[in-house]
Amino acid sequence: MNYAKGLQDLDNEVTHAPLQLISGQVPPWLKGTLLRNGPGRFSLGNEQLLHWFDGLAMLHRFHFDSGNVQYSNRFITTRGYTEGMEKQKIVYPAFATAPNYSFLQSIIHWFKKPESGQNPGVSVARLGSEYLALTESPAIVRFDDHTLSTDEVIDCDDEVSGEITTAHPHYDFANKYLINFSLKFGRQSEYIYFKCNNNIRKREPIGRIPVDLPSYIHSFAMSERYIVHVAFPLVANPLRMRFGNVPYIKCFQWKPERGTRFTVLEKSSGKIVKQYQTDACFAFHHVNAYETGDDIIVDMATKPDASVIDDLYLEHLRTCQGRPVRAHSQLQRFILPLKNDEIRQETISQEYLEMPTIHYRGHNGRNHRYVYGIGSYQDRHEDFENQLIKIDTDTGTHVIWYEEDCYPWEPIFVPAPNSSDEDDGVILSTVLDSKNDQCFLLILAAKDFTEMARLALPHIIPLGFHAQFFSQS
Numbered sequence: 001m002n003y004a005k006g007l008q009d010l011d012n013e014v015t016h017a018p019l020q021l022i023s024g025q026v027p028p029w030l031k032g033t034l035l036r037n038g039p040g041r042f043s044l045g046n047e048q049l050l051h052w053f054d055g056l057a058m059l060h061r062f063h064f065d066s067g068n069v070q071y072s073n074r075f076i077t078t079r080g081y082t083e084g085m086e087k088q089k090i091v092y093p094a095f096a097t098a099p100n101y102s103f104l105q106s107i108i109h110w111f112k113k114p115e116s117g118q119n120p121g122v123s124v125a126r127l128g129s130e131y132l133a134l135t136e137s138p139a140i141v142r143f144d145d146h147t148l149s150t151d152e153v154i155d156c157d158d159e160v161s162g163e164i165t166t167a168h169p170h171y172d173f174a175n176k177y178l179i180n181f182s183l184k185f186g187r188q189s190e191y192i193y194f195k196c197n198n199n200i201r202k203r204e205p206i207g208r209i210p211v212d213l214p215s216y217i218h219s220f221a222m223s224e225r226y227i228v229h230v231a232f233p234l235v236a237n238p239l240r241m242r243f244g245n246v247p248y249i250k251c252f253q254w255k256p257e258r259g260t261r262f263t264v265l266e267k268s269s270g271k272i273v274k275q276y277q278t279d280a281c282f283a284f285h286h287v288n289a290y291e292t293g294d295d296i297i298v299d300m301a302t303k304p305d306a307s308v309i310d311d312l313y314l315e316h317l318r319t320c321q322g323r324p325v326r327a328h329s330q331l332q333r334f335i336l337p338l339k340n341d342e343i344r345q346e347t348i349s350q351e352y353l354e355m356p357t358i359h360y361r362g363h364n365g366r367n368h369r370y371v372y373g374i375g376s377y378q379d380r381h382e383d384f385e386n387q388l389i390k391i392d393t394d395t396g397t398h399v400i401w402y403e404e405d406c407y408p409w410e411p412i413f414v415p416a417p418n419s420s421d422e423d424d425g426v427i428l429s430t431v432l433d434s435k436n437d438q439c440f441l442l443i444l445a446a447k448d449f450t451e452m453a454r455l456a457l458p459h460i461i462p463l464g465f466h467a468q469f470f471s472q473s
């Protein structure tokens, strides 16, 4: 149990390094690029960033062609990184770390110059021909998908701008729109859903959800016709957020008496068609949503409460011997009837599930059967997520990939050419092998999780967040 090896700074950057096979063979049909985002550094000089989510953003690129894989990695060089490295101290506010600011400075840095909190280390997206690195503050970084150079900080200042957004936009393949929301704080705060077609700078509002106390919302779900917006009872004090000198996440409080509030927004009209309330829970990640008859099905990886955020402070993670890491969550299905107000809820599997993914291109917004993710082997509550899992939502059964002292992260499904089955393809993951002090790229057959190949990486990549595979076509 030594996942803390995945929470150390990585200074090494490599360019187009061919990866050596440890075993197996890379499927020759796999052509394209896996781009992964996550933390690369947790310290600046003598100063420590406090939380796993605060690490300075680094991109990783795995390029697949004819059975070979090339790897590159590079820091995102926004001012948060360059000024921090130059001054050897924390210069801009992060998710859970505040620089030593005066009251006035904190206002200036977080709100007057929204680009300044920039550390887009959570996810990647492609819109039109542009590759984007995202986080929850609104500034977006455009980067070069070949060299990984940081090319532009895009700071949209328009009618849908807000102070907070998500790093999990959805792509509506039928209408060719990227959809996301901004959270705008004010006397009457509101979530503003917006869409953009091929250009992140041209955003149009879809609809607005007014809110008294805004929730911390990391993602949302989308069916063919509806946006499903779930507000957990981890709620902000907007005034504290606007004017206080406290790290972002410290502005939120757990208020379970508020319950979990679902809002269904129609994409075409922007109208709120339904709102529901159910028991308190918390989730970072929605899996998917789809319509069936008069119901909307929403799958999420939920936890009973938001204590996971405290457990992901680096000090806790690095010293957590035998103490539970409450990052664990389970696959829950919420059934929202469009004709009445009673939400039904089912636990699809008792297994732990985080960083859930599906065959996104084929099933986002539509009926999915298989959910992939990371989980915890044989209920080792005290350990970090240490296995890959595939859950069959029809049967509740699962298959796993596990190896002692290994820590895989977010599995990405890539369909095989001309595939017909939902799970005909491969799973790509990067794995920290703590017993051998190395990381490897793992390729599994998505159907049964048999191992197809593993390739050695030139260094240990800090445990990271989200990736996407972009096929060559």
Ligand code: CO
Residues within 6 Å of the ligand: 122, 167, 168, 218, 284, 285, 465, 466
């Ligand atoms: Co996420």
